[in-house]
Amino acid sequence: MKNYLVKSLFKVKSTHWHFKDREEEGDIFDLYLRAHELSLKTYYKYLKPNFDVKFFTGEVETINEAFKNTFWLIHDLWHSEPCNILYTDPDTIAFKEVDPWHYDKFMMFNYTDPKSLVLDDKVVFEHFFNAGVRYYPSTMTEHTWGLGRTLAFNWNPTTYHTEQYILNSMLWSQGLKPEEILDTAMNWALFINMDRPVSDEFNQTDLDRAKIMHLHASRDINMVVKIMEDFIPMIL
Numbered sequence: 001m002k003n004y005l006v007k008s009l010f011k012v013k014s015t016h017w018h019f020k021d022r023e024e025e026g027d028i029f030d031l032y033l034r035a036h037e038l039s040l041k042t043y044y045k046y047l048k049p050n051f052d053v054k055f056f057t058g059e060v061e062t063i064n065e066a067f068k069n070t071f072w073l074i075h076d077l078w079h080s081e082p083c084n085i086l087y088t089d090p091d092t093i094a095f096k097e098v099d100p101w102h103y104d105k106f107m108m109f110n111y112t113d114p115k116s117l118v119l120d121d122k123v124v125f126e127h128f129f130n131a132g133v134r135y136y137p138s139t140m141t142e143h144t145w146g147l148g149r150t151l152a153f154n155w156n157p158t159t160y161h162t163e164q165y166i167l168n169s170m171l172w173s174q175g176l177k178p179e180e181i182l183d184t185a186m187n188w189a190l191f192i193n194m195d196r197p198v199s200d201e202f203n204q205t206d207l208d209r210a211k212i213m214h215l216h217a218s219r220d221i222n223m224v225v226k227i228m229e230d231f232i233p234m235i236l
Helices: 028-046 063-080 142-153 162-172 196-203 221-235
Strands: 002-012 052-060 083-088 092-094 117-119 122-125 133-136 212-214
Touching: 002 028, 002 063, 028 092, 028 221, 052 063, 063 083, 063 142, 063 162, 092 221, 117 162, 122 162, 142 162
Parallel strands: 002 052, 002 083
Antiparallel strands: 083 133, 092 212, 117 122
8 A cells, every 4th residue: 555645735826815915925835845855754754654756736826726736746645556645735744653544533632723623703614724734535435526526626716725624525425423533642733833732732742742744834934944944953
């Protein structure tokens, strides 16, 4: 059975990412590429056992096109052969041994911020999970994939939430309870523009228990790259 670590990074022409315009941050692609290179080094050290890396890249007009391309590339890879796929964002760091290949359901591991998705005063997802680390086992059902495909064919390009909306729809369609999914060690959220105690409170676990840390670069990619450049040499 093949195990794949999937990383993706697309050069996005538009700096408008719906929640803010990122032009003032500089060359976003080069900064994210640096984060990707650093991130990948940590998985080569800490991700166990054997795995192959698939890196998807290219140039797109909008951030939603990047998300959409990644969805379909993973979909096609999973359907090309029996395999397990771990996807991790370029702003994630593995710093303890990670062996994810045992899960038998599609998984995301921690909440996003905010922890619920509310649209037009309606709670869409009471438990809204972050897509920065996600796992596609070979045992995923076509029902789960079918729901994702249906939603992806009708991708809403007007909001930043679309990717996580689709992936959360897939996640919760499996009939799992939050306590069966939540594992903050696999996606410990470090909010770089907040005090450390705020991150501890968000995760409800201490960083010492984490295996993968997620730095949420959409908040400030320059600061994230600096943190990664300072921290990662100490763990390699």
